Structure formats: structure tokens, C-alpha cells
Amino acid sequence: MKQLLCATFEGIDAASVEVQFTATKGLPAFTIVGMANTAITESKERVKSALLSNGFTFPPKRLTVNLAPSDLRKEGSHFDLPIAALIALGNYEGDIGDWYVFGELGLDGSVTENILLYPIILSLANQGAISRAIVPNVSLSKLSKIPNITFYGVDSLSEALELLRAQKLPEEKAHLSTFDFNHIIHNEKSYYYHEHYPLDFIDIKGQEHAKRSALIAAAGMHNLLLEGSPGSGKSMIAKRLVHIMPPLYNDEMLECAKLEILEGKEPSFAPLRPFRSPHHSSTGASIFGGGTHKAQIGEVGLAHGGILFFDELPHFSKTVLEALREPLEDRHIRISRVNTKVTYNANFLFVAAMNPCPCGNLFSTTIACRCSDLEINRYKSRLSDPFLDRIDLYVQMHAVSAEDKPSISSRQLHAKVREAFLRQKMRGQERLNGALSDAEIAHYCPLTPETQHVIDQAIGRFGLSFRAVSRVLKVARTIADIEGESDIGKAHLLEALSYRKR
Template sequence: MKKIQCATNEGIDARVVEVEATLTKGLPSFSIVGMVSTAISEAKERVKSALLSNDFSFPPKRITLNLSPSELSKSGSHFDLSIALLILLNDSSDVFDEWFVFGELGLAGDVKENVQLYPLILSLANQGLIHKAIVPQEALSKLVKIPDIEFYGVSSLNEAVEILKNQGSAQPAQHSSAIEFPFYELAEQKYYYVKEYKENFIDVKGQEVAKRAALIAAAGFHNILLEGSPGCGKSMIASRLRYILPPMQMREILESAKLQVLENKEPDFKPHRPFKSPHHSSTLASVFGGGSHKARIGEVGLSHNGVLFFDELPYFSKSVLESLREPMQDNRIHISRVNAK
């Protein structure tokens, strides 16, 4: 029995999934088990078409794919490539247990990027669970910024097959940790910053005490409460706070890029700390995260390492204000649901 590693999201963190395959004698069939989503079930048709389009024969056997652990709900089209490789290389004597494989297959056998690949692989890297992976070529420019992982970019099913057949001679993509921004270096650690100030404190006239308080809050990542009459500059000071926060380490830049992907944005890898300002009518779930079946990140999580600004604080609902106690005291937030934790 052959096995390849893959992963799925559980909340905002990744869980390793072992993709196992057996091809046995019997009436030809193709089944995928292991609490899989519709996107994974549909992989059967994509894999069949990709194999036949690239002159591979589809084995006339009883094919069973198991995604383990079975009690974990799995989703995403990035399982396609691992499923296809296990079917093609089932008779090979090579072992693929240490390989992670990600990629959606087109009907012609081309390997496509999945929007969730970056946060998925970054989460695995932070847990120290992944060391080398086969990924879509078009996602390589973003993924190679994640350190300590050997990435092998492929644009077609044939290229992925060649890598696993010739594991000893396959060459990983060049790792690129280069961030094209100026930095300070302290104790062999680089701190990146950006010379872009869309909003500048020079626009705030007067309010020297408030600006001094903002400087102290930014330097020490402290909370700050601004009180004053309408139009005196509270919102102006708050919106400019992100531009005087300390420079960012590479780890923080990668985390910010992950949050951008979770927000359905293209990661820009800029050393810009996030700034979130939810409206006072925002619901509890939108501010703190939630969801009845799948837990999703809220504004509090998306503002990690940055600024969370509550304009017109007294107008927020009582439930929102009371729920701020946990993230302010513990510096973390825990979302618990019946179907997701």
C-alpha cells in the first residue's frame, strides 16, 4: 500500500492527512473514503480525465483511496495530484511517505493553484510537520518565501511523476527569503519596514499629548483609549498608528500574508501591519469569528500584530464589548462550536 502526505484546514490551522491507496483485483471501481467533501469526491472524474489525456492507462481494478484520519472532515481540490500519483505509482518500489503533495488537476493534466495552499503550508511549517513538498508551479513564487521547506514546482502531472520516480536527482526550487524592503539588523535578526505613509501624523494639527500617547502605545504595543469632542482628531490619530508601529520580522510578514489569504486577498508580503476598524453595528461573529459548521476568523484575528480600532466605542453592542475581555487579557481568542473548534 502506497501513502502520500497532504493536509486540510481545521479552523485556521492545518492538519496532516495521509492519502492511502490500494488497487486490488475485482470489479473495476473507484472510491474515495474518509469523510471527504464534494470537491474531493469530484476528484475522481478530474483524475480519470488527466490520466487518459496524458496517455496513462487507468487501471481496471478496484481502487480505494483512504484519507486518514477518517474522523476529520476534509475539503479542498488540492488532493487531486496526490490521488493521481498514488494510482500511477502504485506498482513502484519507491517510498513516498515523507512527501507532501498539493495541487488541483485540470482535465488535460495541468496542475493548478489552490487559494488555500499558502496558509495551509505555512501552518504546517510553523508546526514543524513539513520538510519537502510538490506544489503547483504558479504558486511557487509565494511559497518559496516560507523557510526550511524544499519546494518542487510542477505545471503538469507528468512533471510530478518524474520527480517521484527520480527522487535522488530531483532539484528543489531555490529558496527566496528576499523581501525587497529596507531593514534594520539587530542580534542577527532583520526587522523590515516600508517608506510608504498614506496617512501621516503631520496632518494632525495640535493634540501633542494625544500624539505622544499614540507614540508610547505604538512603541510598546499598548492599548489606548481616546476620548474627546467630535472632530478633534481621534480617528485621524488612530488611522495613522499603524505607520509608527515597530518594523516587522520575517515571521510576522509571513503571518500577515496568511491573514490576507484568509481574507480572500492576494498576499503582498509588505511589512505593513494590519489595521482593522469594524463598524459599530458589526455582529459578534464578524468581530470575533465563528460560524455554525466551519469556524471562520473575525476582525480580531485578522488584526493580529497590528491595530484593531473601535470607532465610537460606546455604540458597539454589549455582547461585543464584554467579549473583548478574553483577547485583551489572554492575547488570544478561542472559537468553540459544535461542529468546529
């Protein structure tokens, strides 16, 4: 029995699959077993045509291909190449070694790519399960960005067979691409960023308080809620925020590309974090992920490492808002179904925008509000206190004024974010301030007797919860980083407290 290695998706991660082949005496037949989906069972016709087109003949035996483990569902046309290669190597007596082989076959034996190859191989690389692979030549430009793997690109089934039979592998290896972007180097690790701002904060006139909160949110990945009248600039700030986010290191950029592919897009490999903005009519399954037999990733998972923006926040269903509390706190989400249980990473910056009342004119000094107190209370009661307790920065935006002027550009804000980011890394933080654990808060956010007294007073006056105190300290830490201070001062703490919703 000969075998090669391939892989399939198990949730959002890949699982290795052994492709095994035997030819036994019996009536001629070709069978694929091992919980293969339609795309794999249909590969029998592609494999037959590819082999016959390249001068191979099917042995008059019972051919059986087993995909192990047999209790794991397999899917994807990239199993074509390993199946065909094993059948073609049926009489080969040499050792073919432990190869990962991926590729979809054309009827003439050509090897083409499958859109799932990149996320599958990246997942295997993160698990340390793969060191070399035979892949389609057309996929090399994307796959070669994954480090620590030797790729051998092939254009046809015959080229793949030559590699598998080779006693000495060719010297030419897949070109390992490097990212050609601006970067910061710290501890021999590169963090990449861009300086292209198609949406610029210079377009926003006035709203200095909101711009300041956007800077703090970006520098420390703190959740942000903007409340203001229609047209005050809430959505403008949210959409510009993604362009001033902290730099990305190599693994994060690869992960962003993986999420783009899972969404059906061509990966850009650019140092730009994801920006997801679901409509308020979206279902819970589309936002959090789900499915009967296979748990699909939702908007929360696709926003990992970037921004999840909820416009018109109170119009989202109560169920969705309450379910959002788990990823906001734990930074992952678990989807449980009868057939599968999957955990997705969900470490994102949550940004929300809302009107102060149903008609939107409560804060206006020129237009009268048409809402009754009952309507306003019912509108705001859609947001529960436990949900609001997970919001780090709450900002009320004033109405637009003729005196408002542009003040600061995205390039200037991004420079401040990068400086604050570097200070966090120089302290030895693996995570940004917004994601610090309780133990890390105690280590990186120490308080003097004066600042501790401020916190104690705030707890008594505003009834802050333990979670709220932790979030205030993390915001104060980010403010100190922006100001270039090594210690949290009283002014930083008071500013952080001013952003709490009361």
C-alpha cells in the same frame, strides 16, 4: 498500499493527511473515503480526465483512496495531485518516499494553485512537520518565502510523476526569496519596516497630547481610547497609527500574509501590520469568529499583530464589548462549538474612538450640548469599568482651533518608535512592553523607593486595581524607552498615571 502526504485546515492550523491508495479485485469503481468534502469528491472527474489526457489507463479494478485520519474533515481541491499521482504510480515498485504533494488538476493534467496552499504549508512549517514538497510552479513566488522547506515546482501531472520516480532529485531547488526592505539587525535577527507614509501625522493640526499618546501606544502596543468632539481628529490618528508601528521579523511578516489570504486577499509580504476596522453594527460572530461546523476566524483574529479599531465605541453592542475583555487580557480567543473548539491568537493594539456625549458637543466651546445628564450617563454607562480597566491610554481631545498647526510627521514618529523598539529588544524582551507578563513586569520595570511611593499614593487616591497598576508600569516603561532612559523615573510614572481614565 502506496501513500503520499497532504494537509487540510483544522481551525486556523493545518493537520497532515495521509493519502492512501489500493486497487483490489472487484467491479470497477473509484471511491474516496475519509470525511472528504464536495471539492474532494468532485476531484474524481478531474483526476480521471487528467490521467486519460496524459496516456494513463484506469485499471479494471476497484480503486479506493483513503484520507487518514478518517475522523478529520478534509477540504480543498489541492488533494487532486496526490490522488492522481498515486493512481498513476499503481504498478511502480520503487520507493516514492515521504513527500508532501499539493495541487489542483486541470482536465488536461495541468497543475494549478489553490488559495489555501500558503496558509496550510506555513502552518505545517511552524509545526516542523514538513521539509520538502511538490507544489504548483505558479505558487513558488509566495511559497518560497517560507524558510526551511525545499519546494519543487511542477506544471503538470507528468512532471510530478517524474519527481516521485526519480532516484536522484534535481539540483535546482525553489528559489528562497529574501525580503528587500529596510531592516534593523539585532542578535542576528532582522526586523523589517517601511518608510512609506500615505497617511501622515503632519496632516493633523494641533492635538499634541493625542499625538504623544499615539506614539506611546505604537512603541509599546498599548490600548488607546480617544474621546473628543466630531471632527477633532480621532479617526485620522487611528488610521495613521498603523504606519508607525514597530518593525516585523520574518515570521511575523509570513503570519500577516497568512491572515491576508484567509481574508481572501493576495498576500503583499510587506512590513505593514494589519488594520481592522469593523462597523459598530457587526455581529459578535463576525468580530470574534464562529460557525456551526467549522469555526471561522473573525476580525479579532485577523487583527493579530496589528490594530483593531472600534470607531463610535459606545454604539457597539454590550455583548461585543464585554466579550472583548478576554482577548484584551489574554491576547488570544477561544471559539467553542459542539463540533469544534479553536483557539486564535489575538495579540493586537486596540484603538477606540468615541464622542463625549450622544450629540458630540459636550467638549465644544462654541456649540451647546443638547444632551441631558441622563442621556450622557446612559451613553457612557455602555462601557463597563472592567472594560475600561483594560485601556492603557485614555485621551480627551480638545476642539479644533484656528491656532492649531502641524508639528510632527509620521517619519519622525516612526523613527522614535524604532528606537524604543530596539531598546526593548536590547533588554532581552521577546514581547513588547504592552504584552509583558506579571513576572516580566517585575523584571523589566523595577521601581526605586521614590517611584514606588508615587504608585502607593496613586493606589490610595485613585483606587487602582492590580491590573491598572500593571498597565501603568508598562506604559511608564515605554515612556522611559522613548526618552532613552534605562530606568523608570518619577516623571515617566506621573505621565503614565495621567493617561488613566478616572
